Amino acid sequence: MNQVLPAKLVLASAIMFQSVLLLSQATADDTKMNVAPNHSFEDDLSGIKTNVCVFGGWFPIGVVTSDGGSEIKITEDVARAGGKSLQVVPNPGTLKGTIYYSQYNAGEEVRQNRTGAGVSGARTIAFRLDQDILSCDASVWIKKAANQEIALKAIWYTRRNRVPFIKIAEQKIDQPVESKDGWFKYSLHAVRCHTARQVQIVVETEDAEPFHIDDVEVYFNRSPHVDILVDQLGYETESDAKGIILQSSTPLDRPADSFSLINLANSKTVFTGRWRQLGYKRQWDLYHWQAEFSAFKTPGRYVVETVIGRAAYYSPPFEIGSDLLVSKTSELAYRFFYYQRCGTAVPSFHGACHLDDAKMPDGSHRDLSGGWHDAGDYNKYNGYTPESVYALVFAYDRRRDFFDKFDRDENGRADILDEAIWGAEFLEKCIDPESLDMIATISSGYGYWGRPEKETDNVAGTGDERSVRGDKTGGSACTPGLALLGKYVPKYLAVAERLYEKYGGNMQTILALHSATRKQVYRDAARKRAETLLPKDKKDTAGFRELAEYAIAFPDDPLVPAIKSIAKMRVQELGVICDNPFKITRRRDDDGGFIFFRHYRDVNNWYVGESRELLGTAYEGILLEKLGLKEGRRIAENQVHWILGRNPYGVSTMEGVGSIFVPCYHHRYNALPGNPRGAVPGAVLNGITRAWPDHDRPWLDMHPEPNPDYHSNEPWLPHNNRWLFLVAIW
Numbered sequence: 001m002n003q004v005l006p007a008k009l010v011l012a013s014a015i016m017f018q019s020v021l022l023l024s025q026a027t028a029d030d031t032k033m034n035v036a037p038n039h040s041f042e043d044d045l046s047g048i049k050t051n052v053c054v055f056g057g058w059f060p061i062g063v064v065t066s067d068g069g070s071e072i073k074i075t076e077d078v079a080r081a082g083g084k085s086l087q088v089v090p091n092p093g094t095l096k097g098t099i100y101y102s103q104y105n106a107g108e109e110v111r112q113n114r115t116g117a118g119v120s121g122a123r124t125i126a127f128r129l130d131q132d133i134l135s136c137d138a139s140v141w142i143k144k145a146a147n148q149e150i151a152l153k154a155i156w157y158t159r160r161n162r163v164p165f166i167k168i169a170e171q172k173i174d175q176p177v178e179s180k181d182g183w184f185k186y187s188l189h190a191v192r193c194h195t196a197r198q199v200q201i202v203v204e205t206e207d208a209e210p211f212h213i214d215d216v217e218v219y220f221n222r223s224p225h226v227d228i229l230v231d232q233l234g235y236e237t238e239s240d241a242k243g244i245i246l247q248s249s250t251p252l253d254r255p256a257d258s259f260s261l262i263n264l265a266n267s268k269t270v271f272t273g274r275w276r277q278l279g280y281k282r283q284w285d286l287y288h289w290q291a292e293f294s295a296f297k298t299p300g301r302y303v304v305e306t307v308i309g310r311a312a313y314y315s316p317p318f319e320i321g322s323d324l325l326v327s328k329t330s331e332l333a334y335r336f337f338y339y340q341r342c343g344t345a346v347p348s349f350h351g352a353c354h355l356d357d358a359k360m361p362d363g364s365h366r367d368l369s370g371g372w373h374d375a376g377d378y379n380k381y382n383g384y385t386p387e388s389v390y391a392l393v394f395a396y397d398r399r400r401d402f403f404d405k406f407d408r409d410e411n412g413r414a415d416i417l418d419e420a421i422w423g424a425e426f427l428e429k430c431i432d433p434e435s436l437d438m439i440a441t442i443s444s445g446y447g448y449w450g451r452p453e454k455e456t457d458n459v460a461g462t463g464d465e466r467s468v469r470g471d472k473t474g475g476s477a478c479t480p481g482l483a484l485l486g487k488y489v490p491k492y493l494a495v496a497e498r499l500y501e502k503y504g505g506n507m508q509t510i511l512a513l514h515s516a517t518r519k520q521v522y523r524d525a526a527r528k529r530a531e532t533l534l535p536k537d538k539k540d541t542a543g544f545r546e547l548a549e550y551a552i553a554f555p556d557d558p559l560v561p562a563i564k565s566i567a568k569m570r571v572q573e574l575g576v577i578c579d580n581p582f583k584i585t586r587r588r589d590d591d592g593g594f595i596f597f598r599h600y601r602d603v604n605n606w607y608v609g610e611s612r613e614l615l616g617t618a619y620e621g622i623l624l625e626k627l628g629l630k631e632g633r634r635i636a637e638n639q640v641h642w643i644l645g646r647n648p649y650g651v652s653t654m655e656g657v658g659s660i661f662v663p664c665y666h667h668r669y670n671a672l673p674g675n676p677r678g679a680v681p682g683a684v685l686n687g688i689t690r691a692w693p694d695h696d697r698p699w700l701d702m703h704p705e706p707n708p709d710y711h712s713n714e715p716w717l718p719h720n721n722r723w724l725f726l727v728a729i730w
Helices: 324-339 385-398 415-430 475-485 491-503 507-517 520-533 544-553 560-577 610-626 631-643 717-729
Strands: 058-061 071-075 085-089 094-102 108-117 121-124 133-143 150-160 163-173 178-180 183-191 198-205 211-222 226-229 234-236 243-248 258-263 268-274 276-281 286-292 300-308 311-314 318-321 437-439 441-443 472-474 689-692 695-699
Touching (some): 058 071, 085 121, 133 150, 133 198, 150 183, 163 183, 318 324, 324 385, 324 415, 385 415, 385 507, 385 717, 475 491, 475 507, 491 507, 520 544, 544 560, 544 610, 560 610, 610 717
Parallel strands (some): 234 318
Antiparallel strands (some): 058 121, 094 108, 133 183, 133 211, 150 163, 150 198, 258 268, 258 300, 300 311, 300 318, 437 472
């Protein structure tokens, strides 16, 4: 039986099932990171183009007025240690102005011209909580009137029945624990309610006197647990990237020393090795050790064991074998698209849905049924649908012998090719045959949450049809998929050539056309594009992927030596980018340093897609290997290891591959009978993302309530597209 939530992450302590308030002095820890947003208020973010977070993660409680009589602001007039503090100007009256409030998923919004109580204090963003967080310690220094009453609070929120931000408890302290030079320190130790998934730190008064907040400290405390993180699918027999990670949420009294590889067939130890200490990662609040067993190459099914003190810890099971990624994941990866089909019945999932798509902007009806639900919603977008067609046929074209084994409907054609045709038929409906413009979006928004066949009556002209947005796009994104599909269904080739004649295309497009036609004109176009992409600055690797695809397609071309030189630079770049304990790709921050997860200012900003980035890097790694650089294979495998379980949550983010998965998916299929998790076999999630705006800390929603965060827990077509690209060349 597959597990969906590791037992070690369940909040099992009895103390967790009550709201407990302990009065203590929260002190700075030399190792733990203070996660209070803008803790000394030295950052004034008022120049950022957003309607929220202009104080770096702090918000007023109550109505803000434009005359300054009810507000919060960063000021240089008063400060405790640095040069600034946060001034709160309370006003208990009934006022009109601006209200800042937390709403869906604790995202921040503002309302104008509403009557309500004036400002009473300030609060932080709502911190999303990992399942292993037991408590938080918070402290603030307050400059206030002598008799003014101030309260420091921790307010806990949960998600219930798809309502995502419900207050469930409040804990507070209203007496200072220390005073110095007119400043008063308030400290709070608050134990988490077991169902809480977010917490806000609040400073509030019932008085009308202004006060200042400075030098805020917030620390979260994890429950002790030790995890052995592995790729839960396994490791290729000849791989030299058989790395594993030991992770602890707290310091270990006795450090880890050695590990054993145990054969599950006979419970015998077949390999031993030693852990190498990596230390404490402050942003993540986790301790790591690293080891590897690349020298061991015997196929089988295994677990890793390590003994710390008197306790033995085990990894999830995994395989060592040849061609694992292709043989164990490829069918699931393309079947995902079948389960996402719109406009037809999908047995065991849903009935025929949205047969009445769609209403055009002018009110007329056009048959736009078919295609795929883009993600965990039922909308259809042609941002990635054309790429999906290309990914499906690209994988088939590269691995025909493998995919021809799968023909469930016995129509004499591989199922993956059937899926590509399903998508192409929808694109045909969306492309204007004269202008070659393409409809971009068919959508009813995100409000509906139920069975797809019940969203409309499936009858055109009755008024409940979904609408085509007014936005159109050129059909150029369809060219590579339709071109390569034209090798097997000739009618699509003519459309692809017309699209290329009008829009041109990148190397993928040109190579697809050449593969389908063998025309010299496309061979020449590919050569011309390669010449254009070769950098004038010899240190520039921006065009590497297209150049590599060209060199692999035409290995005897005179440009190949120059392309291989660029490949050597690219592998060095990726070596630096992936130089971290998990060996995964990172992105550049504004200051030029590396971060794991992209920045955002508000929790409901758009910052999804880490799996897409990882798989893009993996694809580049295999291209590098094919150009003779073995390190590329290690880079590729390490990206896959993260997705399939060697990550800080010990969870495979590809449903059905591995043994431990997220409890729930952000997918409307959780409204289908018998599928409360909303799981779709083969779905690759958006993946682990950033927990809080200004801390490069991982987040994956492991809470058991339905409707988890879409940023991390929603499947999306482009992730499976990139998985298929990868297995095609693996």
